[in-house]
Amino acid sequence: MRVLVTLCYLLCLLYYSTCYPLIKGRHNDTGSNLFSPADPAYNVTGVPDRCSDQGFGAMALDDKGVMHYFRGDHVWMGFQGSTQLIKETWEGLTGPIDAAFRIHNQNHPLEHQRIYLFKGSRVWSYYEGKLVAGFPRLISEEFPGIPDDLDAAVECHKGECRRDSIVFFKDDLVYIYTPEEEPAVKQRTWSALGRCTAAVRWMERYYCFNGIKFTRFNPVTGEVQSPRPLDTRDYFVRCPGRGHGHAARQNTTHMSIMNRCSNRSFEAFTSDDNSRIYAFRGGYYFRLDSNKDGWHPWPLSHTWRTLEGVVDAAFSFRNHIYFIQGSQVIIYSAYRIYIPIAGYPKPIQEEWKIPGMTSVDAAFTCPHSSDLYLITGNRLVLVDLNSRQRSGADRTIIHTEVDSAMCNPHGLYIFQGPSYYHYKNVEELLAAQEAPEPGNIASYFLDC
CATH class of the missing domain: 2.110.10.10 (Hemopexin-like domain)
Known part of the structure; x- marks a missing residue:
């Protein structure tokens, strides 16, 4: 058995405890570094700043519970990890990344806890940081019926969705991929949610990002569950002087x-x-x-x-x-x-x-x-x-x-x-x- 612990978070905005995560840590943090008197330097000259107002092109947890933030050619791992080049971190892949998710399918152990990264017409799959044999593959081969050049994707677990599913976003359309059903792909329009440039599941909740702003949503209906869009830098990444846990x-x-x-x-x-x-x-x-x-x-x-x-x-x-x-x-x-x-x-x-x-x-x-x-x-x-x-x-x-x-x-x-x-x-x-x-x-x- 394992447990959770890292940092403070103090916001509950909606009637049924609709709250948001605040700066996740790496899975093996002791927690001591989370409460240092001074924040570390976040931006080095010539290196992209994770705390800029550009937001992220994709976000996903890996098999160890570490959040990855992708933007352009770079990736940040954990809430205060250093800037890294995607091509130096993910074998056979260069940025930018269109979409990402960590699959959850306990009935298929060869897929369970794999992280999938999408770029153009192809998809890469990794486990424990290593490229899975047979990848990259065409999206149309791995996920029949799902279009290329995606905007975002997020896994949906059984119990939160009717079956283990994947929700793909492109332009104004949503594609719900459920391989155990016929047809496997159902197309939706969630106009209230708007476009998602990134999406992520975290602690049984689902978040749609559009630039630096995000909203929480229902993965079955697309219903917006946030009273207003919120800033990613206050909840998902640690930035100087920001976040409800700062004080x-x-x-x-x-x-x-x-x-x-x-x-x-x-x-x-x-x-x-x-x-x-x-x-x-x-x-x-x-x-x-x-x-x-x-x-x-x-x-x-x-x-x-x-x-x-x-x-x-x-x-x-x-x-x-x-x-x-x-x-x-x-x-x-x-x-x-x-x-x-x-x-x-x-x-x-x-x-x-x-x-x-x-x-x-x-x-x-x-x-x-x-x-x-x-x-x-x-x-x-x-x-x-x-x-x-x-x-x-x-x-x-x-x-x-x-x-x-x-x-x-x-x-x-x-x-x-x-x-x-x-x-x-x-x-x-x-x-x-x-x-x-x-x-x-x-x-x-x-x-x-």
């Missing part, structure tokens, strides 16, 4: 919270029914299951509208995610998006009929079970979520200072400070006379 980089508290390798403790961990795994720290959350989309912390309201402050505990049950903050319980449904359930927050005592319980240290459920376990001190309280009442007598565990707990198909994890303790199941935890060998959260979960 936060000077704040040592933010540095510790958002540096995934700081060994600072987490207040909560949980996994939901869609196999998303989250870690919560200081009003932000980190996605553990999406390392291929980079390392990035988000404010809670980015995904859970109206949720703010520190989360004391979190757990999932039947496509709902529960948050405990102090003495209150808040519930969100967890289908395509998270929607707050009316009537909440409610007191813990009212929700589960537990007199005297005004706070918990940790909470967890295990897959395919209605048993909720609440940890307070070294006491384990069992609640039946079907009846919403305490079930059986309280038990004691050997851990006395638990920060969080999580149960998933890999077992039960107890988190204390920078360490975690792994058990096969609840029964093994209850039977334990001494704690197992601790593991380091930062190295095991955060890839530090």
Whole structure:
């Protein structure tokens, strides 16, 4: 398992948490370089400036989760990488690049996580930085029905689109390529979106770029999901004096919270029914299951509208995610998006009929079970979520200072400070006379 973390981002503009990424990092950044007191030099005489108002001709993540920005003969890798020539980075290819995307197709491992670069009538495919055998090929051979000289392209994952698809843009037309359907290509006109000179999928969201400006859109309908176009330099690349995280980089508290390798403790961990795994720290959350989309912390309201402050505990049950903050319980449904359930927050005592319980240290459920376990001190309280009442007598565990707990198909994890303790199941935890060998959260979960 892996996790996300790099930098601060503080904007939620639309009703259903329509937020935007802020300066992604390389997949192996420790985070320390993201909070330096002074920004590095961004432009060298005679070298194109990534922060100019020209925008980019193509953007895509590679198989390691590193964002690539293409313009003319040059490419920038990562949010603050140096300027490089495309011909020196990508074997057999020179700029400019018309379009790019990273394919997602787990049913076809020879294609999965490949990055595709388009120029004129041909397409190049790379994996781990190497040109795939048989490429370049004609676009008409690799993607029948898709025109040459594209403007942009972006992959669309199953669940976000009906099937794994690729959305191609040229002039005012959109071509949705779904090889598993007949016909494989469907032509659309998304007039509200306008022309896309580049497009990218990032953290389950889709962005259309036109020059230096971008908007978020629905990859199925083309519906615009941004209140207005925004500047790429404030969200996707790091530029001097720009970006909503600029001031936060000077704040040592933010540095510790958002540096995934700081060994600072987490207040909560949980996994939901869609196999998303989250870690919560200081009003932000980190996605553990999406390392291929980079390392990035988000404010809670980015995904859970109206949720703010520190989360004391979190757990999932039947496509709902529960948050405990102090003495209150808040519930969100967890289908395509998270929607707050009316009537909440409610007191813990009212929700589960537990007199005297005004706070918990940790909470967890295990897959395919209605048993909720609440940890307070070294006491384990069992609640039946079907009846919403305490079930059986309280038990004691050997851990006395638990920060969080999580149960998933890999077992039960107890988190204390920078360490975690792994058990096969609840029964093994209850039977334990001494704690197992601790593991380091930062190295095991955060890839530090």
